[in-house]
Amino acid sequence: MNQLPSALDPKAGITLGKVIDLLLDAICVVDAHGRYVFVSAAFEHIFGYTPEEIIGRSMIELVHPDDRERTLQAANEIMAGQPKPHFQNRYVRKDGRIVHIMWSATWSEADGMRIAVARDITELKRAELMQVALHAISEAAHSAEDLLALFRHIHLIIGKLLPARNFFVALYDGKKDELSFPYFVDEHDVAPSPSKLDSGTPSAEVIRSGQALLITPGTQVVLPEQVGPIIGRDSLDWLGVPLGTQRGIIGALVVQSYSGDVRYTEKDMALLQFVSTQVAAAIERKQTETWLQYVARHDQLTSLPNRELFHERLHTALVNARQSDQRLSVLYIDLDRFKLVNDSFGHDIGDLLLCQVAERISRCVRVSDTVGRIGGDEFVVLINGIDLPEHAMAIAEKIRAAFDSPFELAGHRLQVSSSIGIAMHPAHGSEEKQLMRHADDAMYNAKRQGGNRWLMTAEPLPQESPQISLQS
Template sequence: MAPLDKAFLANVIDLLLDAVCVVDAEGRFVFVSAAGERIFGYTPQEMIGRPMIELVHPDDRARTLGAVDEIVAKEHKPIFENRYVRKDGRVVHIMWSARWSPEDRVRVAVARDITERKRAESIQAALYAISEAAHAAEDLLALFEQIHRIIGQLLPAKNFFVALYDAAGDWLSFPYFVDEHDPAPAPTTLDAETLSAQVIRSGRELLVSRESSLPAPGAVHPDVGHAAVDWLGVPLGGPQGVFGALVVKSHSLDTRYGPADVELLKFVSAQVASAIERKQAELRLQHVARHDALTDLPNRSLVRDRVATALARARRDHADLALLYLDLDTFKPVNDRFGHAVGDGLLQQVAQRLKRCVRESDTVGRMAGDEFVVLLSHVHAPQDAPAVAEKIRLALCQPFEVAGQHLSLSPSIGVVCYPAHGETGDQLIHRADEAMYAAKRAGGNRVWLAEGGRAPA
């Protein structure tokens, strides 16, 4: 058999799916086979003479130069992986096998494009991470933050938000919204002609570029602010239908989204939707377990936890707090005369009035029956607690209307303060309960301080 000539060998090398690259001692390409164009996006002629390190992803350059030193020292490195930036800006993952030739003073390396394999591995890791996040996150905000971080490892997601639709109230909200230019949009209805609403209504993904025309020009607009360079949204759906949208945006021409990004976001959105529904169900169960079913106020168990937390904060900050324990003086006759339905409606209205009398940072809880507790988490002066209790007494003495019935009642309210009346939550609740009964024995419809001090009416 005749020896193979160089032209034939060159043709054989150009038929390989992997790229053969030769780099000189100064780090410049001196030969690249035809497969290099498919992998790197540059023709061999464009690559020859260029420093190899220029094409390496900036984050991998130091590690790559370290591998070069190892190859020169050991002459052979069977497996090495790094990332290159293609001519079109896309990042490719390369697996190299390289050898140093001391005689020729060149590195001969074979490059295999493993981008798809890495992509599949990243997607699997992301799906697992999203599932884990659903279990580990304390609340929905923490879950959204983790989902943002995970998706940001798959595609550019500097601008990212979640839109959720509440079908019962026809309410589209944006519980998580990160954008380098725009604030979170105000909640709206699903019939709003916005991009997010369109994704949820249609149940289909939507990729809008600034250069392209929007569907129904002038009718559909961004959720907030100015149009992004690229806007990509995919629906979040479950067994009951579409309940939200997952959106990434780009405000820069350097970051663009294409069909591959659409498919990727669609693929992970199923796991994201499952994670959100799982966390929502978990939070609903926690809420039911810690709240009164009739009034939706914290129940006895949650009240005790809130008191313990407030006490720990008060000790740390050397601050005061107060606890009000109240009972409705004439609730039983109302319940007996008009029935439980009216009685339940009255308790619900009482709960709402109590909440309106205190700050958002305070806690109103239902202990049992017609007994309620109000935790004032920070009391500025000794007279503040009786003053709030008197405000509550006056509010509850105003007439109620329930199911067409005009009803009147009055409360007996016991007041205790930390640290004057106890050091623990159980002590404070017990002393407040005793003060409430003292108010009742004195005729009701009054505020009573613990340790015999009746508040001025």
């Protein structure tokens, strides 16, 4: 059934069927079971299927998977006598492209048919979505707590513009020559390991060249010789665009598909390029915020937590320890005769020494523990979940012994030791200041005994200490 027998006035010389086929909007007739029984000629232009290919097929098969539930609900409401003059949903064309459709539909009780007019509003919707996306990206740049949260927001935003089930962000660090994948969502693969820019991957080529890249079975793309295959499972379509800022290309946005249900075109590439500038600015802004927050809370020389961050973590650890009735320990570490190193070899060598000291101490503790530098040659360690004082002593000895090997510093071979003081919660206090004072005092006692040793504080301090006033 793909012909309408009714005709206009014979003098007009045109049949009703011809008029219908000249319309730019598609007329569709669907039976009570949701199967097409008639479509006009415009149907092929909008959806890609000829009338012969579509008659008898279920209407819902063509609807975008994410829109099927509400489309069926709307169809039931239409058959219940509620016309829908402006219903909008998405369809998947025969070639895999997504089209946005606005329907005007009603139900003919006498014929048991649903009659609808479909208008392709893809370009209009695309323009609307682009403006909405730009605003949403700007909002996300301000509201996201961190980069990962920003990437999640961007994924959701781009997913409203084009199919983005498989989506990732690649970022390039020029100083390290490292291409990383901090956000990677894929049906089949996990995030690749960091690599060099000359790794030969398509995403690396997008960043290197600064040009968008669309790879499909139907496109003739001439890739440079150094560009190898896609990492992981081969995708059917691969689309990547560079993230450009005033300081250059910082990364790439990539979407890919593994089946003919989702295909990417030049229009999709233009769309992704349109939002990429805003995305790049949002990422750069968040990177700057993250860096400033990091600098404010970390020692610039060793990258260890500074005094403020260490005390914040100690405070949190004490709250948790009191609630769970657990022990923790604070180690206060001071280098022996560090001033002699600075005086004899200069501050540059002293700075190198402090960096290597930070590395050696960090290797002696768990990832869950905190090593901080609170000034000069003074380091502190927060050890969570200590069962026995002997465990804290063992870690202190491990740190002390880590200094036994000489430090190789720009052609100088230096032997440096440390003095370490240990305080335990709750044995030596339940407050930050108490524990820090205990550990500090124990450290100075170790230093008075010749250094290169650790000492556990002897007994808890009184709850209140007398105030001492210094006047000049």
